[in-house]
Amino acid sequence: MTAPTHGRENPSPRKGSPQGELAGYEIREYLLEKFGRKCAYCTATNVPLQIEHLVPKGRHGSNRVSNLTIACKPCHDAKGTRTAAEFGHPELQAQARAPLRDAAAVNATRWALSRRLLATGLPLETGTGGRTKWNRTTRELPKTHWLDAVCVGASTPERFRVGGVIAWLITAMRRHRRQMGRTSAAGFPDKKAKATSVVGGLRTGDLVRAVVPTGSVKAGVYIGRLAIRATGACNVKTPQRPIEGIHVR
Numbered sequence: 001m002t003a004p005t006h007g008r009e010n011p012s013p014r015k016g017s018p019q020g021e022l023a024g025y026e027i028r029e030y031l032l033e034k035f036g037r038k039c040a041y042c043t044a045t046n047v048p049l050q051i052e053h054l055v056p057k058g059r060h061g062s063n064r065v066s067n068l069t070i071a072c073k074p075c076h077d078a079k080g081t082r083t084a085a086e087f088g089h090p091e092l093q094a095q096a097r098a099p100l101r102d103a104a105a106v107n108a109t110r111w112a113l114s115r116r117l118l119a120t121g122l123p124l125e126t127g128t129g130g131r132t133k134w135n136r137t138t139r140e141l142p143k144t145h146w147l148d149a150v151c152v153g154a155s156t157p158e159r160f161r162v163g164g165v166i167a168w169l170i171t172a173m174r175r176h177r178r179q180m181g182r183t184s185a186a187g188f189p190d191k192k193a194k195a196t197s198v199v200g201g202l203r204t205g206d207l208v209r210a211v212v213p214t215g216s217v218k219a220g221v222y223i224g225r226l227a228i229r230a231t232g233a234c235n236v237k238t239p240q241r242p243i244e245g246i247h248v249r
């Protein structure tokens with residue numbers, strides 16, 4: 001990620017950010033997930049959402065997640081010093097107290113995976129979505145998938161060059177179906193197993209550079225993904241258009 005670049009260096013992050021800020025991001029992400037990324041009062045989506053105290057702090061409401069939800073600013077302002085129940089939403093109190101079950105399940109799986117990986121003896125670090133967002137935001141980086149990937153974990157460098165870096169995006173291609181013989185609706189063997197799509201060491205999904213010699217109407221050089229046809233000829237899907245019927249040679 002520190003590839004040579006002639007672009008700008010991202011500005012230095014704010015120094016000495018208190019740990020509390022990171023915790024704030026974690027809590028916000030938790031609440032967004034728990035309340036479905038919409039205002040808990042008016043269900044507005046795609047509006048700025050803020051952390052909201054069900055029982056206001058001014059009325060001795062705590063900062064624990066069991067007293068927190070997320071709300072849009074108009075609802076937050078309209079609610080004022082009222083509790084969520086007084087504001088017409090008594091159900092939110094129970095919802096806030098309930099643990100986030102799906103997230104708990106994800107966490108359990110994550111820790112099981114983490115322990116297995118630790119057992120390999122390889123250096124391992126874990127992070128959270130909240131940490132990633134905090135890392136990215138404090139480094140003033142735009143929201144992209146690859147920059148999120150760069151910002152995972154506590155070991156994210158304070159500064160790194162991003163100008164001129166082009167992310168190499170990899171798409172996972174499906175493999176063959178595993179089924180060895182296809183069956184009819186009644187469950188009887190019906191068709192032969194799907195024929196292999198490996199031709200000349202190439203298979204569907206491979207990135208190829210096809211050179212079609214001059215003299216052919218399709219003459220040219222094509223770079224793209226390969227699709228093997230039943231005839232043994234190939235299609236090459238270039239970013240511009242698919243080129244059909246190229247011989248594997």
Ligand SMILES: [Zn+2]
Pocket residue numbers: 039040041042043044071072073074075076
């Ligand atoms: Zn609202």
